[in-house]
Amino acid sequence: MASTATLRKPASGFRISRKMLPYVLSLPALLVCIGILIPFFTAVIYSFQRYRLSQPWARQFNWGENYLNFVTDPAFWNTLKVSLLYAGITVTLELLLGLGIALLLQRRSTINNFISIMLLLPLMIAPALAALMWKLMTNPSFGILSYLASLIGLHDFRWASSPDTALLTVVLVDIWVYTPFIMILLLAGLRSLPTQPFEAAALDGVPRSFVFFRITLPMLTPYILTATLFRLLDSIQQFDIIYAMTQGGPGNTLTVFQVEAYLNFFQSTNVGRSAALLIILWAITYALSNVFIKNWLRLRERARGEA
Amino acid sequence: METMSPIERVLRALALTLVVVFFMFPIFWIFLMSFQTNETILAIPPSIVFSPTLSNYAALITGKLQTAAGTLDIAFMRNLGNSIFLSTASVAVALVLGVPAAYAFARHKFKGSEDIAFTLLSFRFAPPLLVLLPLTQYFQWLGLSNTYFGLIWVYQLICLPLILWIVRGYFEDISADVEYAYRIAGHSWFATFRKIALPLAGPGIAAAGLLAFIFAWNNFVFALVLASADKQPVTVGALAFITSSGIQYGQIASAIVLSVTPTLALALYAQRYLVEGLSLGAVKG
Numbered sequence: 194m195a196s197t198a199t200l201r202k203p204a205s206g207f208r209i210s211r212k213m214l215p216y217v218l219s220l221p222a223l224l225v226c227i228g229i230l231i232p233f234f235t236a237v238i239y240s241f242q243r244y245r246l247s248q249p250w251a252r253q254f255n256w257g258e259n260y261l262n263f264v265t266d267p268a269f270w271n272t273l274k275v276s277l278l279y280a281g282i283t284v285t286l287e288l289l290l291g292l293g294i295a296l297l298l299q300r301r302s303t304i305n306n307f308i309s310i311m312l313l314l315p316l317m318i319a320p321a322l323a324a325l326m327w328k329l330m331t332n333p334s335f336g337i338l339s340y341l342a343s344l345i346g347l348h349d350f351r352w353a354s355s356p357d358t359a360l361l362t363v364v365l366v367d368i369w370v371y372t373p374f375i376m377i378l379l380l381a382g383l384r385s386l387p388t389q390p391f392e393a394a395a396l397d398g399v400p401r402s403f404v405f406f407r408i409t410l411p412m413l414t415p416y417i418l419t420a421t422l423f424r425l426l427d428s429i430q431q432f433d434i435i436y437a438m439t440q441g442g443p444g445n446t447l448t449v450f451q452v453e454a455y456l457n458f459f460q461s462t463n464v465g466r467s468a469a470l471l472i473i474l475w476a477i478t479y480a481l482s483n484v485f486i487k488n489w490l491r492l493r494e495r496a497r498g499e500a
Numbered sequence: 501m502e503t504m505s506p507i508e509r510v511l512r513a514l515a516l517t518l519v520v521v522f523f524m525f526p527i528f529w530i531f532l533m534s535f536q537t538n539e540t541i542l543a544i545p546p547s548i549v550f551s552p553t554l555s556n557y558a559a560l561i562t563g564k565l566q567t568a569a570g571t572l573d574i575a576f577m578r579n580l581g582n583s584i585f586l587s588t589a590s591v592a593v594a595l596v597l598g599v600p601a602a603y604a605f606a607r608h609k610f611k612g613s614e615d616i617a618f619t620l621l622s623f624r625f626a627p628p629l630l631v632l633l634p635l636t637q638y639f640q641w642l643g644l645s646n647t648y649f650g651l652i653w654v655y656q657l658i659c660l661p662l663i664l665w666i667v668r669g670y671f672e673d674i675s676a677d678v679e680y681a682y683r684i685a686g687h688s689w690f691a692t693f694r695k696i697a698l699p700l701a702g703p704g705i706a707a708a709g710l711l712a713f714i715f716a717w718n719n720f721v722f723a724l725v726l727a728s729a730d731k732q733p734v735t736v737g738a739l740a741f742i743t744s745s746g747i748q749y750g751q752i753a754s755a756i757v758l759s760v761t762p763t764l765a766l767a768l769y770a771q772r773y774l775v776e777g778l779s780l781g782a783v784k785g
Contacts, residue, residue: 214689218604219616221597222664225656226619233626235634297516308516310771312523316778317767318760319718321735325742326530326756329749335542337529369526374778381775381783419782426625433720437739451629451721458633471630482625486618492782497672 239468246462259469276449280429283367291375299383316373324437327366353439356446366434375420382416415492422485426478450474534754541749556754576755579737586733587716590652591709594659602664606671620661632725646728654722659712669781670704707773714763734759
């Protein structure tokens, strides 16, 4: 087979041996990989250096000092707390809401399909622009949400500009953008479940709460796990929504990992601290992504098997 | 399912209505706002009855903003052009590089193939700033700071893993037997790829390209870190526009409408493939 292929080739054309072919084809992907890995290792080196852009002459290795300083640094603990809180609240609420909506839309009908397509639109809006939309709606002088809040007695509700409600406001935007993500994955999962167990349960007159907790939920678990981990990975490194809405403020209310690292790098020009923060965030996401990829692969095999 | 009591039916309809209102209202409201003058926007109580004006869009398109203090230049159309150019070029590059690689990963199990594929996948979930902040320094050193070339290169971080993993799935779905038959008939490897594999995976490749376009368009942090004003796409430009235009709320709303319309239109067009794309090929719609 290989010989016929080589025979037909014009003698002038250059030849790639069969063994080399896959390598040649994947070379660009390999180059991109290297292009990612070089800056990654550079960041690791930065994180072990005392390195401020404002004092380049004082740049030197201080080994673990950037990391050790975190232990006694209240700003770091605040970053960790806000990041975990943000990820925990958004993913929990999005999961409950997304599952609820998916169950409401489970039955295939024209109106349900139409609604599920409409609900996808927030997910297709750039998160940074979605934050701007909500910024316009929560503006204290003309925002419709500020007006609605005043109607129910919340006068002078300051949304993202008050430290008390800033987290609530960005969480609301995150829910608006990303709940459709969980919803559409779980809806696809629900609709792909085999029908026999449900028919058998209906025939036996099993109560619906039992069906939900003992049949639906267990069979849906791989989808729930994949959707949740996917969101958790994105949410713990949320940048766009928070930066566009408040730039981490007011004060340090919303300085999650990536926002804090960005501000450290560009405002206080402390490259060492910024890199150390990002490495810690990377370690968290790396651990999560290993669990995620395992689940994702299992689901992918299943989807391929059905095809 | 079929035996729903009337009360349950009403409750379900009510819940769905609330869901639709919550998710659709912001889009509807910003759309209305983009046709309002500043006086209408600032009126209390807000009203949905008003005489629409196109002046906001006119100001953005002509690039001249009339304010009490004089005429202000706005570069929003340039941002829109940057978004179109950066997203299109990035997807084109990612398709040229990614589709052959996806084919190689699907058809040949070779040493290191899975390592490359999984490194790309795991960095899809790594903090983007981890790679971007050192890159600012490499870019200065290489003279790539604030160039379209540099940005398109970095945008491959978004587009390439997506194309690679989705298109790989489509190639895996096609039986290799057809390709073997064609090769035995005496055709070269490249002819087989071009005449058999590509057309069969065509719809999947197109869908992956559209999705990659949406993700490239919606990206914010890459251009925020690596581009100056004249190369910035709409996501970064709109944020800068808010600070510079101050209180021109109608123009901000119409800038948002112009910025989100392309992705919304593409998403509606490609909605059949969205589930698969969003889960990187793990869940089929």
